[in-house]
Amino acid sequence: xxxxxxxxxxxxxxxxxxxxxxxxxxxxxxxxxxxxxxxxxxxxxxxxxxxxxxxxxxxxxxxxxxxxxxxxxxxxxxxxxxxxxxxxxxxxxxxxxxxxxxxxxxxxxxxxxxxxxxxxxxxxxxxxxxxxxxxxxxxxxxxxxxxxxxxxxxxxxxxxxxxxxxxxxxxxxxxxxxxxxxxxxxxxxxxxxxxxxxxxxxxxxxxxxxxx
Amino acid sequence: xxxxxxxxxxxxxxxxxxxxxxxxxxxxxxxxxxxxxxxxxxxxxxxxxxxxxxxxxxxxxxxxxxxxxxxxxxxxxxxxxxxxxxxxxxxxxxxxxxxxxxxxxxxxxxxxxxxxxxxxxxxxxxxxxxxxxxxxxxxxxxxxxxxxxxxxxxxxxxxxxxxxxxxxxxxxxxxxxxxxxxxxxxxxxxxxxxxxxxxxxxxxxxxxxxxxxxxxxxxxxxxxxxxxxxxxxxxxxxxxxxxxxxxxxxxxxxxxxxxxxxxxxxxxxxxxxxxxxxxxxxxxxxxx
Numbered sequence: 001x002x003x004x005x006x007x008x009x010x011x012x013x014x015x016x017x018x019x020x021x022x023x024x025x026x027x028x029x030x031x032x033x034x035x036x037x038x039x040x041x042x043x044x045x046x047x048x049x050x051x052x053x054x055x056x057x058x059x060x061x062x063x064x065x066x067x068x069x070x071x072x073x074x075x076x077x078x079x080x081x082x083x084x085x086x087x088x089x090x091x092x093x094x095x096x097x098x099x100x101x102x103x104x105x106x107x108x109x110x111x112x113x114x115x116x117x118x119x120x121x122x123x124x125x126x127x128x129x130x131x132x133x134x135x136x137x138x139x140x141x142x143x144x145x146x147x148x149x150x151x152x153x154x155x156x157x158x159x160x161x162x163x164x165x166x167x168x169x170x171x172x173x174x175x176x177x178x179x180x181x182x183x184x185x186x187x188x189x190x191x192x193x194x195x196x197x198x199x200x201x202x203x204x205x206x207x208x209x210x211x212x
Numbered sequence: 213x214x215x216x217x218x219x220x221x222x223x224x225x226x227x228x229x230x231x232x233x234x235x236x237x238x239x240x241x242x243x244x245x246x247x248x249x250x251x252x253x254x255x256x257x258x259x260x261x262x263x264x265x266x267x268x269x270x271x272x273x274x275x276x277x278x279x280x281x282x283x284x285x286x287x288x289x290x291x292x293x294x295x296x297x298x299x300x301x302x303x304x305x306x307x308x309x310x311x312x313x314x315x316x317x318x319x320x321x322x323x324x325x326x327x328x329x330x331x332x333x334x335x336x337x338x339x340x341x342x343x344x345x346x347x348x349x350x351x352x353x354x355x356x357x358x359x360x361x362x363x364x365x366x367x368x369x370x371x372x373x374x375x376x377x378x379x380x381x382x383x384x385x386x387x388x389x390x391x392x393x394x395x396x397x398x399x400x401x402x403x404x405x406x407x408x409x410x411x412x413x414x415x416x417x418x419x420x421x422x423x424x425x426x427x428x429x430x431x432x433x434x435x436x437x438x439x440x441x442x443x444x445x446x447x448x449x450x451x452x453x454x455x456x457x458x459x460x461x462x463x464x465x466x467x468x469x470x471x472x473x474x475x476x477x478x479x480x481x482x483x484x485x486x487x488x489x490x491x492x493x494x495x496x497x498x499x500x
């Protein structure tokens with residue numbers, strides 16, 4: 001299938017996808033800041049981002065539900081693209097080459113590499129753990145419905161899943177900065193032909209019909 | 213209001229002022245064998261602290277209110293327990309904050325200075341710093357703190373820290389008509405408790421014991437139990453209360469470890485960039 005390319009660029013994300021992504025990203029920042037404020041006193045000052053301790057406590061769960069709902073759209077959008085294939089595992093064996101910028105040895109892959117796919121599944125898992133444990137912790141509305149021993153477990157699950165999500169996002173953001181030409185995919189919606197051919201040759205062939 | 217030295221402060225990683233030295237630990241001793249269940253202590257608590265709970269409903273037993281609330285910081289719990297010999301024990305326990313030496317509420321609290329422990333051992337909620345998250349409820353091994361529906365702040369017995377600070381005994385102690393509630397230094401109260409336990413043993417209550425659970429480092433509210441071997445019979449007083457391992461995990465090693473982990477992830481990314489450089493997609497004709 002050939003795609004019309006006015007500017008000579010390859011479309012990667014539609015406007016809707018970009019809005020969806022950045023809405024989740026902005027909500028994530030508010031959630032991470034307020035979550036860290038509750039997690040360790042060293043980060044308590046971050047609660048001021050949401051208007052201080054009580055406001056952070058009030059808003060954090062509502063923002064969390066919103067982020068979860070918006071992320072559900074992303075799960076649906078990208079589910080199929082993130083199924084791990086045999087060529088991804090093959091690519092994964094060359095992770096050391098990839099990290100050291102020796103890309104010539106990398107086998108061709110589709111829209112996402114195995115690191116990106118794992119990021120997707122880790123995020124999806126964390127989101128479900130966070131929403132489930134978050135409801136158990138949510139005062140004043142829901143926490144009183146649950147036995148105290150369960151609330152204690154939920155607190156640990158929430159902290160652990162939040163930590164994994166934050167680390168995953170740090171890796172995600174760094175990868176976008178590291179791999180040049182990537183950020184514009186989510187800001188402008190397009191990547192260059194060179195970028196697409198270099199990083200995602202199977203995807204490039206699939207959407208452009210270009211077999212070169 | 214606060215005129216007691218703070219020894220521990222919630223969500224605070226540096227030491228509290230210590231120049232004035234450790235205060236004399238205080239304790240309240242509740243001798244259940246002398247309690248007649250009159251609830252004068254409940255009334256005194258309401259009166260001194262200006263608390264008024266909603267009118268409740270009778271549930272068929274003397275318990276009223278049936279549970280601690282943001283307006284009822286102490287309640288009498290009445291348990292009818294059948295003994296092995298077939299006789300009935302009517303065990304009446306004045307429930308409320310135990311003022312743990314190692315307070316789980318303070319450990320769990322994320323708001324700096326919302327919970328403090330004074331140098332005399334009293335654990336107090338500084339409500340204007342409270343954010344209403346309810347973590348203290350998860351941290352407490354005795355299920356004591358309650359969050360107000362009006363202001364979303366947590367409340368519990370203060371051990372009348374405002375009275376103790378000016379040399380008065382807590383209101384419940386002041387009012388108890390049988391002298392079942394006593395107040396003094398922790399050492400004196402332990403000595404008194406032990407003496408009373410020995411008296412009770414001489415009178416046939418072989419299992420009498422002083423309840424000062426070591427799992428929370430001892431408490432600044434202690435009970436004399438006629439049946440010290442079965443504290444649970446006293447409306448579920450835990451036999452061996454301690455801070456839950458989940459709370460210790462959540463508020464212990466996890467906090468510095470995960471915080472450092474986040475810092476290392478950012479630092480690692482930065483160092484990777486300055487050592488390996490950016491990943492460029494080369495144009496047609498370039499190799500790699």
